[in-house]
Amino acid sequence: MGLVTCDGGDVRQIRQDHLEQEANLRSLEIIYYVLAAVLVVLSAMFVRRMFYIGFFDAGLAIFACGLLLIAVFLFWIGRQFRYLTFTAAVIGSLVAVVGLLAIPFGTLLGTLTLYSIWCKKGRYIFTPEYRRVIAETPDIRCRTGGVILAFFLLMVVLTTLVLLAVIFKFHPGHV
Numbered sequence: 621m622g623l624v625t626c627d628g629g630d631v632r633q634i635r636q637d638h639l640e641q642e643a644n645l646r647s648l649e650i651i652y653y654v655l656a657a658v659l660v661v662l663s664a665m666f667v668r669r670m671f672y673i674g675f676f677d678a679g680l681a682i683f684a685c686g687l688l689l690i691a692v693f694l695f696w697i698g699r700q701f702r703y704l705t706f707t708a709a710v711i712g713s714l715v716a717v718v719g720l721l722a723i724p725f726g727t728l729l730g731t732l733t734l735y736s737i738w739c740k741k742g743r744y745i746f747t748p749e750y751r752r753v754i755a756e757t758p759d760i761r762c763r764t765g766g767v768i769l770a771f772f773l774l775m776v777v778l779t780t781l782v783l784l785a786v787i788f789k790f791h792p793g794h795v
Contacts, residue, residue, distance in 0.1 A: 631756045645737070646702065646762055651698075651729070652694045652701065654779075656691040656695040663685075666680050666684040666687070700712070704745055713738070717730065717734070718730075
C-alpha cells in the first residue's frame with residue numbers, strides 16, 4: 621500500500637530509484653563546504669603574511685576579503701545543495717562551467733557536477749514533485765558509504781595538515 625504521486629507512481633519506489641543520484645547531488649554540498657574552508661584558510665594565510673612582513677598591504681587585504689566573500693558564496697551554494705533547491709542547480713551549474721577552465725581537477729569536477737545536475741534523474745530531483753516525494757518518505761535516508769566517508773575524512777585531515785604546515789612553517793625537525 622504505497623503512496624501515489626500526481627503522475628501515478630509509487631513514492632517509495634520513486635525515492636529508491638533516485639536515491640543514488642540524490643546522494644551524489646548532496647555530496648556536492650560537502651565539496652562546496654571544503655572549497656569554502658580552503659578559501660578561508662588561504663585568506664588567513666594572506667592576513668598572516670601582512671603581519672609577518674610588518675606593514676599593511678591594501679592589495680593583499682582586498683584580495684583576502686575577496687577570498688572570504690567567495691568562501692561565503694560557496695558555503696551558501698553548499699547549503700542550497702543540502703535542500704536540493706533549483707537555485708542550487710542553476711548557480712552550481714554556473715560555478716561548474718567556470719570551473720571547467722581549471723584544468724585538470726576543475727574540469728573533472730565541473731563535468732561531473734554538470735552531469736549530476738542535468739542528467740534525467742538529476743533534473744527530476746530538483747523539481748517540487750520530488751521534494752514532495754522526499755517529504756512523504758522521511759524514513760528513507762541518503763547514506764554515504766563508510767568507505768567514501770573514510771576516504772573523505774582522510775583527505776580533509778591531510779589537506780588540513782598541509783595547510784597548517786604552510787601557515788606555521790612547520791618542519792618535522794623543529795617541533
